[in-house]
Amino acid sequence: MTISEELERLQNLRERGALSEAEYAQAKARVLGGAPPDAPAAPHHGFLHRLSRSTTDRVIGGVCGGLGAHTGLPSWAWRVIFCVSLFYFGVGLLFYVLLWIFIPEGSASPAPPAPPPTG
Numbered sequence: 276m277t278i279s280e281e282l283e284r285l286q287n288l289r290e291r292g293a294l295s296e297a298e299y300a301q302a303k304a305r306v307l308g309g310a311p312p313d314a315p316a317a318p319h320h321g322f323l324h325r326l327s328r329s330t331t332d333r334v335i336g337g338v339c340g341g342l343g344a345h346t347g348l349p350s351w352a353w354r355v356i357f358c359v360s361l362f363y364f365g366v367g368l369l370f371y372v373l374l375w376i377f378i379p380e381g382s383a384s385p386a387p388p389a390p391p392p393t394g
Contacts, residue, residue, distance in 0.1 A: 278306060278307070281306045282303065282306060282307075285299060285302050285303055285306065286299075325345060326341060326342070326345050326378055327341050327345075327378060327379050327380060327381030328340070328341040328375070328378050328379065328380045328381055329341045329343070329344055329350070329381060330380060330381060332344070332350050334354065335371075335375075336371070336375040337380065337381075338353075338357075338371055338374045338375050338378065339351075339353035339354045339357065341378060341381060342374075344381075357370070357371050
């Protein structure tokens with residue numbers, strides 16, 4: 276959807292009464308790329324920047340434990356995924372080794388995953 280189409284859709288919602296003037300101004304500012312002053316600041320780090328290898332839940336390198344701590348999947352499920360994908364020309368081993376190299380080792384107590392955004 277182009278910017279003009281999005282702005283037209285927002286205008287239609289405002290005319291129908293689905294958006295208040297403040298909501299319209301906030302949505303229009305987001306579409307145009309500028310955040311309003313009262314909007315919450317965007318987080319500086321995404322999921323990949325928070326990802327770290329586990330120091331407590333590890334079998335080999337702590338990759339599956341780290342993935343389990345930062346996603347909704349338990350670490351044993353990540354281990355099964357890597358083992359099953361090992362049979363596809365070693366892709367699982369390749370991904371595991373790459374993650375082991377590029378994901379930093381975390382602290383002893385990993386931070387809980389961020390709650391999903393509301394709204």
